[in-house]
Amino acid sequence: MKLQYLGHSAFYFEMGYIKALIDPYISEKVEDLEFDEKKITHIFITHGHGDHMGNAMDIAKESGAMVISNYEICMYLQGEDINVHPMHIGGRVELDFGTVKMTPALHGSGIETEDGMLYGGNPCGFVIEIEGQKLYHAGDTGLTMDMQLLEVESIDVALIPIGGNFTMDIIDAARAVRFIKPKVVIPMHYNTFPIIEVSTEEFVNKVGDIAQVKVLDIEEVYTF
Ligand code: NI
Numbered sequence: 719m720k721l722q723y724l725g726h727s728a729f730y731f732e733m734g735y736i737k738a739l740i741d742p743y744i745s746e747k748v749e750d751l752e753f754d755e756k757k758i759t760h761i762f763i764t765h766g767h768g769d770h771m772g773n774a775m776d777i778a779k780e781s782g783a784m785v786i787s788n789y790e791i792c793m794y795l796q797g798e799d800i801n802v803h804p805m806h807i808g809g810r811v812e813l814d815f816g817t818v819k820m821t822p823a824l825h826g827s828g829i830e831t832e833d834g835m836l837y838g839g840n841p842c843g844f845v846i847e848i849e850g851q852k853l854y855h856a857g858d859t860g861l862t863m864d865m866q867l868l869e870v871e872s873i874d875v876a877l878i879p880i881g882g883n884f885t886m887d888i889i890d891a892a893r894a895v896r897f898i899k900p901k902v903v904i905p906m907h908y909n910t911f912p913i914i915e916v917s918t919e920e921f922v923n924k925v926g927d928i929a930q931v932k933v934l935d936i937e938e939v940y941t942f
């Protein structure tokens with residue numbers, strides 16, 4: 719699986735024919751995209767906040783990509799003529815490219831529109847398995863005991879928020895890594911705004927030898 723970090727909580731991944739975005743709030747710093755927006759096949763959205771929905775609507779309209787999200791966000795996007803696959807917390811589904819499980823996140827999910835905030839259902843994360851490789855995107859979340867349930871999933875790469883204030887901070891994110899026990903952890907949702915500025919070095923130290931921490935620069939590609 720080829721994974722490119724697009725800043726904040728946004729990632730692109732491809733494997734086989736799937737070319738997907740997760741929470742496509744793409745940093746302005748990204749100049750070299752590893753993908754063509756028109757060729758995106760799937761877009762995963764963890765919750766309704768603007769820094770996660772990002773450009774999802776525009777990219778979905780241009781590419782015809784299918785959006786995979788919770789029922790409420792999917793119904794909202796379907797009203798905009800976007801292809802959707804609604805799921806809900808705890809649900810696992812086999813799709814043509816692999817399997818997707820929607821995991822709980824402890825956060826909000828209001829959809830910010832010009833007419834105010836719409837109800838966006840429960841926030842979530844995703845465990846995505848393609849050809850035996852498992853990727854977990856936690857979404858925005860606080861530390862939860864539910865994360866202990868992810869250990870049995872044998873996650874290869876976990877994308878975990880570490881910025882604090884809106885999500886887990888470094889201390890709790892390191893605790894989450896202890897619960898999840900992924901092979902590799904990639905931090906996200908930090909340094910985008912002053913309030914979520916953190917030291918990734920401190921995170922690396924806190925995780926220790928529980929997992930390999932891979933801090934990705936914006937645009938950096940990680941293959942596993
Ligand atoms: Ni959020």
Ligand code: MN
Nearest residue numbers: 767769858884
């Ligand atoms: Mn966020």
